[in-house]
Every structure is written in structure tokens, then in C-alpha cells.
Amino acid sequence: MDTTLSQTVGTTDHGHGPAKGLGRWFFTTNHKDIGTLYLWFSLLMFLTGGCMALMIRAELFQPGLQLVRPEFFNQMTTMHGLIMVFGAVMPAFVGLANWMVPMMVGAPDMALPRMNNWSFWILPFAFSLMLSTLFMEGGGPNFGWTFYAPLSTTYAPPSVTFFIFAVHMMGVSSIMGAINIIATILNLRAPGMTMMKLPLFVWTWLITAFLLIAVMPVLAGVVTMMLMDIHFGTSFFNAAGGGDPVLFQHVFWFFGHPEVYIMILPAFGIVSEIIPTFARKRLFGYASMVYATSSIALLSFLVWAHHMFAVGMPLAGELFFMFATMLIAVPTGVKVFNWVATMYHGSMTFETPMLFALSFVVLFTIGGFSGLMLAIAPADFQYHDTYFVVAHFHYVLVPGAIFSIMAGAYYWLPKWTGHMYNESLGKAHFWLSFVGVNITFFPMHFLGLAGMPRRIPDYALQFADFNAVASTGAFIFGLSQLLFVYNIISCIRGGERATDQVWEGSHGLEWTLPSPVPYHTFSQPPVIK
Amino acid sequence: MSSAAYYVPNQSRWPILASISLFLMAVGAGNLINALSADVPVGAWGWLLAVGALLLLSILFAWFRNVINESMSGLYNEQMDRSYRWGMSWFIFSEVMFFAAFFGTLFYIRNLAVPWLGGEGEKGVSHMLWEGFQAQWPLMSTPDMQTFPGPQQVIDPWHLPLINTILLVSSSFTVTLAHKALKVGERSRIVLWLAITVLLGSGFLVFQAYEYLEAYHELGLTLHAGVYGATFFILTGFHGLHVTLGSLMLIIIWLRVLRGHFDADNHFGFEAVTWYWHFVDVVWVGLFLFVYIL
Numbered sequence: 042m043d044t045t046l047s048q049t050v051g052t053t054d055h056g057h058g059p060a061k062g063l064g065r066w067f068f069t070t071n072h073k074d075i076g077t078l079y080l081w082f083s084l085l086m087f088l089t090g091g092c093m094a095l096m097i098r099a100e101l102f103q104p105g106l107q108l109v110r111p112e113f114f115n116q117m118t119t120m121h122g123l124i125m126v127f128g129a130v131m132p133a134f135v136g137l138a139n140w141m142v143p144m145m146v147g148a149p150d151m152a153l154p155r156m157n158n159w160s161f162w163i164l165p166f167a168f169s170l171m172l173s174t175l176f177m178e179g180g181g182p183n184f185g186w187t188f189y190a191p192l193s194t195t196y197a198p199p200s201v202t203f204f205i206f207a208v209h210m211m212g213v214s215s216i217m218g219a220i221n222i223i224a225t226i227l228n229l230r231a232p233g234m235t236m237m238k239l240p241l242f243v244w245t246w247l248i249t250a251f252l253l254i255a256v257m258p259v260l261a262g263v264v265t266m267m268l269m270d271i272h273f274g275t276s277f278f279n280a281a282g283g284g285d286p287v288l289f290q291h292v293f294w295f296f297g298h299p300e301v302y303i304m305i306l307p308a309f310g311i312v313s314e315i316i317p318t319f320a321r322k323r324l325f326g327y328a329s330m331v332y333a334t335s336s337i338a339l340l341s342f343l344v345w346a347h348h349m350f351a352v353g354m355p356l357a358g359e360l361f362f363m364f365a366t367m368l369i370a371v372p373t374g375v376k377v378f379n380w381v382a383t384m385y386h387g388s389m390t391f392e393t394p395m396l397f398a399l400s401f402v403v404l405f406t407i408g409g410f411s412g413l414m415l416a417i418a419p420a421d422f423q424y425h426d427t428y429f430v431v432a433h434f435h436y437v438l439v440p441g442a443i444f445s446i447m448a449g450a451y452y453w454l455p456k457w458t459g460h461m462y463n464e465s466l467g468k469a470h471f472w473l474s475f476v477g478v479n480i481t482f483f484p485m486h487f488l489g490l491a492g493m494p495r496r497i498p499d500y501a502l503q504f505a506d507f508n509a510v511a512s513t514g515a516f517i518f519g520l521s522q523l524l525f526v527y528n529i530i531s532c533i534r535g536g537e538r539a540t541d542q543v544w545e546g547s548h549g550l551e552w553t554l555p556s557p558v559p560y561h562t563f564s565q566p567p568v569i570k
Numbered sequence: 571m572s573s574a575a576y577y578v579p580n581q582s583r584w585p586i587l588a589s590i591s592l593f594l595m596a597v598g599a600g601n602l603i604n605a606l607s608a609d610v611p612v613g614a615w616g617w618l619l620a621v622g623a624l625l626l627l628s629i630l631f632a633w634f635r636n637v638i639n640e641s642m643s644g645l646y647n648e649q650m651d652r653s654y655r656w657g658m659s660w661f662i663f664s665e666v667m668f669f670a671a672f673f674g675t676l677f678y679i680r681n682l683a684v685p686w687l688g689g690e691g692e693k694g695v696s697h698m699l700w701e702g703f704q705a706q707w708p709l710m711s712t713p714d715m716q717t718f719p720g721p722q723q724v725i726d727p728w729h730l731p732l733i734n735t736i737l738l739v740s741s742s743f744t745v746t747l748a749h750k751a752l753k754v755g756e757r758s759r760i761v762l763w764l765a766i767t768v769l770l771g772s773g774f775l776v777f778q779a780y781e782y783l784e785a786y787h788e789l790g791l792t793l794h795a796g797v798y799g800a801t802f803f804i805l806t807g808f809h810g811l812h813v814t815l816g817s818l819m820l821i822i823i824w825l826r827v828l829r830g831h832f833d834a835d836n837h838f839g840f841e842a843v844t845w846y847w848h849f850v851d852v853v854w855v856g857l858f859l860f861v862y863i864l
Contacts, residue, residue, distance in 0.1 A: 060581060064581070065581075067583075067586050068581035068582055068583055068585075068586065069581060070578065070579050070580065070581060070582060148576075149575070149576050149578050150576075150578045152653040152656070152657070153653060153654075153657055154578055154579055155579055155582045155584065155585055155633070156585070156657075158582065158585040158586070159584075159585035159586075159588055159589065162585055162586045162589040163589045163592060165589075166589050166590070166592065166593035166596075167593075169593075170593065170596055170597065170600075199604050199607075199608070202600045202603055202604050203596070203597075203600045206596035206599065206600050207596070209596070210592055210593075210596060213592075216661075216664050219660075220656075220657050220660045220661060220664075221657075223656060223660055224653045224656040224657050224660070227656055228649060228652045228653050228656055229576065229649070229653070254660050254663055254664045254667070255663070255664075255667050256667070257664070258664045258665070258667040258668035258670075258671065259667055259668070259670070259671040261668060261671075262668055262671030262672055262675075263671065265804075266675065266800075266804065268603075269793070269800065269804065271607070272603050272606070272607050273793050274792075274793045274794040275793050275794075275797075275799070275800035275803075275804070276712070276718050276796055276797050276800055277675065277679075277797065277800050277801075277804075279718075280683075280687060280696065280699060280700075280713060281700075281712065281713055281714035281717050281718060282712045282713070282714065282717065282718035282796040282797050282800070283679070283683070283684055283687065283709045283712045283713060283718070283796045283797035283798070284679065284683065284796075284797040284800065285678070285679065285682075285683035285686075285687075287683070288675060288678055288679065288683060291674075291678060292671055292674065292675060295671075295674070355691065355692045356692065561578075564575060564578075565575065
């Protein structure tokens, strides 16, 4: 972005810094505090969900039942998915938005600061409720993170009631968070910050927030219908009363497909910030990035049934959802092209954020291609519910969403803390993660194509070798995250002082502020020419 | 509207207390419902739910009082007003999507699932499940009449529902008249039109309650009566809850008008309630059409 600033006010007439003690974190209305809370919470959930993943991989290291009972295995796959989606990835992006969006648009804070605090503080309670189900009679949710009826209704453990209320609470939190982000972007931009000057991270979050407000209520609706079926005698998902279990899948995926873009669009935004900085070139095709992101968001409402090709839909439905899904490859291709074109003839350097961003481009694209394979309805009959699907969505979510979050964390940490992180440790973290992720998830493609079903604790002997490889990779990836945690903590506590611009090639309002950023910024809006 | 800078509030205790009360409500409601379903004594869980709900209500009261006081003391500028407008608009959009999920359910059940179950179309194989089942809408006889005995009768749209339509649609007009009166500053007329709006809304709720009683006691139209009852009650029930909430909001702004709040240029609290009320009204028109008439 080549905006010149006539005035960059970093200090504040607000006059006061953070409050003392724990009250600061409980009662805060400051977007930076709330961003920090979101980020720590998501890191905690990432490690929790990660431990569950390692339990799954440990059990699958060898065929046969070694470590856990099948009932517990099912609870682990379910909880791992729910925690990673709703507890790790989504709050991490909201945390980054809280920190960066006001600073990028020149706003004094989020538009509705008290509601912002509420959005965050619902989450720890919602997840306590959800995790507590693991200790209840009959165990926790065991029906997969997609909680298909009738597994989640007729055959569910009693703790499903608490799962439903936990989902309601997360939905309330997400909707309020999204409303806040939209109001901030639309209403609190500094004078001169027109829509087409917004940094791409802001743009992608604007569109993500729209998706959140559109689909979280649908999720609330579907869990409410589950609650009614379980406890109040209705028959929405029961054919004996004229309902249809397939209806559950339709409503769920009407939420679920936009949800997967909710977990990737902000990642696109982060990568679109990082690549120009380290390629020392402007982002190629800014406007086309905006339009591509918007088209992906609109298309996401028209493709939900590609998750259900094998459930038995009329031919017209199979065809429509197949072609609509393939259409998404076009705007996604535009984005990948633009990232590559940004790097073309750039003076690139490879600091940790750039390494994560680059591997995002490559590995997310692999996940995108396996998605295209899955979009072919007749082929999907073969892949459906196999490890191929597991490989696909882990490629877009781990080296996709999670890598972008890590890239963003390394990229902005110096701005937040005022210190540079340890670069060699960061690179070590990257390479171990990169190798670990590929060792974990690449063999799953082969397992899936060979027919290994997902969500099972035991498997046929011919799948043993690839499973052992995948489990080894998972432990490499999992343990190397300890380096990440260590690097963050030591960066907060000290290290080489960061300059205001931090990176040689960085542009934008946030880099004009001092490092570390003062508690209140842009109390008077800057003017952007 | 005086302040030049955007108002950023200091610390607030309300949000985290509100989160705690939501948590108490969820724990209370979850245990209560599970105990009821399992037919075991419910213990004090109902009380926990009630305590959580009361706590939430009092927190919201205190929170809104803060906001109102800040607004009355001129801390908010026009930009703040726009934030509230965006906030309310997107909140209503989220409500639209909530109802869209249930309307979508109704259309899917009615136009696809039930006909397929009755043997129509490409998915007609499901006919093998219940061979004698005839597709029809309203679904009077369900595939399994033992578990889900269908209703004997459904609600006649041209009696209570028609009256309710008239009540709600006219209440949308009366609330607009109140808004017009506010813009020219005629307080007695605002008070009158708002009171009429609240009465129309309450009348709607009374008739709705009466209709539910009739459905349960005379028509056999219950939550257990198969998918027609399920879609009927979830749509009208959530709409009724929204009318209740809307009426409470109307009563609150009515009280505020009596206290001399709002003026011709500064009354977004009032306007937000009218937006919400119109939204509830529009949903009802959809319900009247797709649930009752067609």
C-alpha cells in the first residue's frame, strides 16, 4: 500500500495505561488486551486439541487396540475437531483481527469495546462446559465434529445437551465478535482510508465477518433442532415422524461450508500482508484479490452439498454442487497467481514469517488440488469418508490456516512486544513443523486412496506402514510447537529491540506506530492522503 | 452529540459477569433438561437456571443504563451513533439467518423429504421403509403413527392467525406513527402510539397462547405430532419469543419516553426497537403465508 501519512499520532490523550492486576484482563475494553486474551486462549486450545490428536495418532501407530478404548477414541476425534475449529483457529484469527484491524484502519479501538470483551469472555466458559462433558456419565460427544443425526440425537450420550449449549455460547461469541469487526471496518476508518486502500487482512476479515454473521445463526438453528428431537419429542431428523436425517446434513453444511472459508479467508489476508513485505514489492493485483475473496465468499453458500455426494441426492443436485464447487478453483487460482506474481522479480528474504507464508502458498495449494479431486462427484464416491478427506482438510487447515496464524504471530510479535523474536529458533520451528506436517498428512492421501476409512481406532494390516509414518510425523510436528511457545514467551520477556517499521519492506499504518505499540493508539485519527 | 473524539469506554464489569450468568444458565438448563428426560428428580437445577437468567437480566439492565447515561451526557458523537446502527443492522441480519434455517427446514421437509418418503421422484426408494405411507401436507398421518401420532386437525388460518396478522401489521404502523411523533417532538402522541403498539403486541401473544392451547388440547397438534408439529412449533415458537422480546423492548423505550429521554435528532435506542419490531412483523408475514395458509 502506498499511502503517505501526513500525520501519525502514536501517543494518546487518553492518558492512562493498562489497569493493574488481574482486573485488567477480566474487565478490559482495550482491543490490544482482548486480542492478547484471544491469542493466548487459542494457543491453549491448540495445545489441548493437539494432545488429543497425538492420542489419536499414538493409537493408530500400530494396528490393533493398544492405548485407548474405541469409545474414548471416538470422543477424541470429536473433541479434537471441535476444539481446533472453534477453539484454536477461529479465536486466533479474531485475536489477530482485534490487534491489527484498528491499527491498520487508524481507529482508536474496536467500534463496541465492551461487547468485544463479552465476545471473548464467553469462550472460556463455553469451552469449560464442552470439555467437562468428557468427565460426564456416558462420556463426551462421540459423533464426530460434524455431529450427524441420528448419531448425535437418537444414539448420543446424555452429555450432548451440554455440547449443544456450548455451541450456542460459541455462536453468540462469534456473532458479536463479527458484528464488532464489521462496524469497526465500515465506520472507524481514518479519513482518507477508502475501502480500496484497506490492507488485505482487513478486507478478508470484513468478508469473513459477513460469513460468520450469516452462518453462525444457522448452526444455532441446527443444534436447537437436535435439542428438540432429543428432549422434546419432535421429529426433524427422524423419518418415522416424516422428518429426514439428511436434512441435518443439509442444514449443518449450509453452515459448515462457509465455516471452512471463515477459517481460510483471514489466512489469505495474512499471507497477502507478509509476501509483499519480504518480496519488497507491492502486492500484485490488489483489486483482483478483493474481488476473488468476495467471489469465494459468495460461492461458499452454493456448494454445501459437496460434503454429501454419497448420501443419495438427485442427479441434478450432484451435478450442480459438483460444478459450483469446481468454480471456486477460479478465484482461488487468482489468489495463488497473485502471490506468485508478487514474488516474481522481488528482492526476497526468508525470515520466519515469510517461510511460513511461502509454505502456506505451496501446501495450501496441494490441499486445494485434493479438494478439486474430491469435488468430482463420481470420484468422491470412492474417496468419501476415507483418509483422503482427512489428508485434504488437514492440508488446508494445518499448513493452511495454522501456518498463516504462525506466520502472522512472528510477523507482528515485534510490533506487539517491542522485541525481535529469536530468528534461528523461529527457523528451526518452521523447518520442524514443515517436515512434520508433510510426514503426517501426505501418507494419508495414500491411505485414503487405498480405502482406509476415517474415524476408526483400528485398521487392516495393509495400512500399517503409512500409519506408522504419519504418527511419527505427528509427534515431530506436535513437539516442535514447544519451540513456538518458548519463542513467544522469550520474545515477550526481552530480546533485540524492534524498530518502528520492524521489517525493511513493511508498509501500512501499523508500522508507523512505535514498537511496542502504546496502550492506546490513534485516539485522534490519522489523515491518509 | 458533542464530543469530537470517538468514545472508548473504560473497563467494565458487565461483560464477564454476563458470561458467568450465561454459563450458570447453560449448566442449569442442561442438567434440568437431562433430568426431565431421564425421569429423575430435577433437584435445584431449575433454580440455577432461574438465578442465571435473573442475573443476566439485571446485568443487561445495568449495562444498558451505563450506555444510556453516557449517551445522555453527550459522550457519543455521530460516529458512535453509526456504530450502533451498523451493530443493530447486522444483529437483525443474524436473526434473519436464524429464521432462514427453520424456513429452509420447512421447505426441504415439505417439498423434498416427505414426497420422497411417499415414493415420489428419484429418491423414492425411501418408500420401502414404510410401504403404506402417503405423502401429504399438512402431514396428518406420519409413517410411524405409534411413535408420532399425527394431528387430527391443523390450525385454520382464517381465524386466530388472520386476527394476529392484522394485529401485528397494524402495530408496525402504530410504531411508525410513534416515531413520526418523536421526530416532531409531540411527546403525548409518542406515548399514546407506543402504548397502542405494546397492546397490539401483547394481544398477539395472548391469541398465540390461546392457539397453542387449542392445538394441544383439541387438535392433537403437538411437538410429538410428527414433522408438521415440529416445524409449526419451532417457527411460531421462536417468532413468539421474538415478539415477547420486542414487546419488552417497546415497554422499555415507552418508559424512557415517559422519563423524557430521546429528542428529535438523538434517539437511536428508539429507532433500533422499531427496526426490530418491523423485522418481527415481516417474519410473521412469512409465517402466515408458508406455515398457515399454504
